Amino acid sequence: MRDGQVVKGVQFRNHEIVGDILALAQRYVDEGADELVFYDITASPDGRSVDRGWINRVAEILNIPFSVAGGIRSVAEAEEILNYGADKISVNTPALANPDLIDELARRFGTQCVVIGIDSRQESGGYRVYQYTGDPDKTREAGRETVQWVREVQERGAGEIVLNCMNQDGVRQGYDAEQLRLVRQACNVPLIASGGAGAMEHFADVFNLARVDGALAASVFHKAIIEIGDLKAYLRERGVEVRL
C-alpha cells in the first residue's frame, strides 16, 4: 500500500502481460514451434536496469530453445538474461552503436549464444541497415551497407543472423527472397528470415528460394492466420525438411 495505486496497477498489468506471454509460449510449443524469440519491449531506452524476471518464468515452461532481444547493451545484461534461462541473446541497435559488443559477447558466452538482428531496407543504391527501428520517430539509416555489415558481424563472432526485411515487414506479402538470397551468399552462420510472412507459400518460397535456415513470423501466428502444425505439414509436402 505504501507505494500507492500506480505501482500496484503497474505490477498487476505486468502480471497480466506475463500471463499472456506464458500462455502464448505454451500454445506455440504445443503447436510445434522450433524456437521462440521474445522482444523485450520493457527494455529501457535510457539504460536503466529493468526487471527481467519474466524470462525465468518463460524458461520454466519452455522445452524448446528461445532467445531474448531488446535493449541488451552490455555483457552483464546478457549474462543476466542467459542466467535466467534464455538460450541466446539477440542484439540489434546496440551492436551498430558499439560493434565491439559483438566480440565481447562471443568471447564470454560463445558464438552460439550471440544472435545479431539486422533491419534492412532497399534503397536506390542497394540494401542499407537501419537502427532504432523500435521507435518510428527515432528510426534512421545506420550508415552501413547490409551485406558488408553481415560480413562484419560474422567476423566479430555472430553465431546467427536474423535479417528483418523492412520493405516487407507487416505487409504480409511474402519474405524478401531476393535480398535474403543475396545475404545468404555472404552468410556462413545460420540465417533466419524475418518480415513479410502472410501465407504458407511464403514460408515454402523463402526456404526453397533463399535457402535460409529458419523463418521467423509473428502476426500470422498471433492472429491465428496460420497454425504452426499445419504450416510444418505443408512445408514437408513441399520438400522442406521440418521437425514434425
Add this chain to the structure above:
Amino acid sequence: MSAARVAIIDGGGANIASLRFALERLAVESELTVDIATIRSASHVILPGVGAAADAMNRLRKAGLDRVIPELTQPVLGICLGLQLLLEASDEDDAECLGILRGTARRFEAVADQPVPHMGWNRITRTNGGSVVGLLNDIPDGAYFYFVHSYALDVNATTVASATYGWDFSAVVMHNNFMATQFHPERSGAHGAALLTNFLSCY
C-alpha cells in the same frame, strides 16, 4: 524417480537454468555444485557444459573433479560440451579431457549449406547396440533433437546413436555408467524429456 538426488556439476558457465527447469518439470530436484562429497553421494550426476573445452577442464581440475568424475559409479550424463569433456581430448584449444570415453572431438568445417556452429534440430539414428539401450526407450529412430555445437565425436564403439552434419557424428554415447548426448535434451521437446526420464530411471 522423485527419489533421485541429482547433482549438476557447476562448470561455471551461464545457461544452467534450462537444465534445472527441465528436471523440475519431471518433478526432480537438483543441486548445482562442485562439492566432491555431494557429487559422490548423488544418485545421478549431470555434467553440462556451455563454453570452451579447455576452460571447462581447468575449472574441473581446480575443483579436483578431474580425478573424482572418472571414479563415479552412479549414472553420469554428459550434455553437449559435457560429452566432449568425457572424451580423451578435444581439438578445441587442444584440450586434454577426462579420458573416460574413447575419442577426440573435432571441429566442423563451415561449407555452403552447413554453417558452424551446427545449431538447430537434427535427427538421430541408432547405431551399434542402440536398439537395446534404455536411455533411448520411447524415442523413435529419426526423432529430432536440438543441437548447438562446433565440435563433435566421430562414430565409434561407444556410439549408440548418430546424427549427420557433413559427416556422421556421435549423438549419444555410452560406456558402463557413463552416457552423454551431443544435443540438449533439456531443449529438445518431448523426446528430450523422455531421454532425461530414461536417464533418471537408470541406477
